[in-house]
Amino acid sequence: MTASQHVITIDGLAASGKSSAAKGLAQRLGVAYVSSGLLYRALTWLALDEQLDVHDAHALLSAAAVRPVQLTPYADKDNKVCIEAKDISNLLETDAVDKNVSAVAKHPQVRTWVNQHLQMLTGNFVIDGRDMGTVVFPNARAKFYLHAAPEVRARRRLGERAGDLAELTAAIIERDQRDQAQSVPAEDAIHIHTDELTLEQVIDSLEHHLTPNPAINSVTG
Secondary structure, eight states, X not given: OOTTOXXXXXXXXXXXXXXXXXXXXXXXXXXXXXXXXXXXXXXXXHHHHHTOOTTOHHHHHHHHHHSOEEEEOBXXXXXXXXXXXXEOGGGSSSHHHHHHHXXXXXXXXXXXXXXXXXXXXXXXXXXXESSIIIIIOTTOSEEEEEEOOHHHHHHHHHTTSOOOHHHHHHXXXXXXXXXXXXXXXXXXXXXXXXXXXXXXXXXXXXXXXXXXXXXXXXXXO
């Protein structure tokens, strides 16, 4: 991250709405949106495609060295993820990837690999994740942390794919426990509880917190 670069981080637990909110805020500001989780998902997809042990960090990173992963953000459309120049973006939001991505993401070597990729990105952008404001971009112009109850997040996830509400709620609670170490809010993060808010209201709240601060608002300039 350069001194002239403007980055806004939005962290939160699984299905807290951070991706949709980050994407919406980026559109309003006219800057790129970056989904950090796509790199973890891409590496997970690669592990499944190669039938690798997701608990073997060396095997995961060795595979990524042979089949390079590239994340490309845009200001006017979804992120594109390629492996060996093949677009796999539409293959990353599956139950199989969901079940294994936490195991992949827990490896310190993998997290370092992802963070290095993200820190090499240029330009102004809004990025979502779990430790964007604490580890990856500690000097971000603004940091947000979104909260929502497990049942609310499960209900939102049901809108994206088929499943049973009770099973999804249990799976989200289990994933919260696995991701707890990587999901601690930054001390200077602005906390927003989204349980009773629509997506537009969440984006309104994010934008409202940016407006009074000229240093933050300059991300649009």
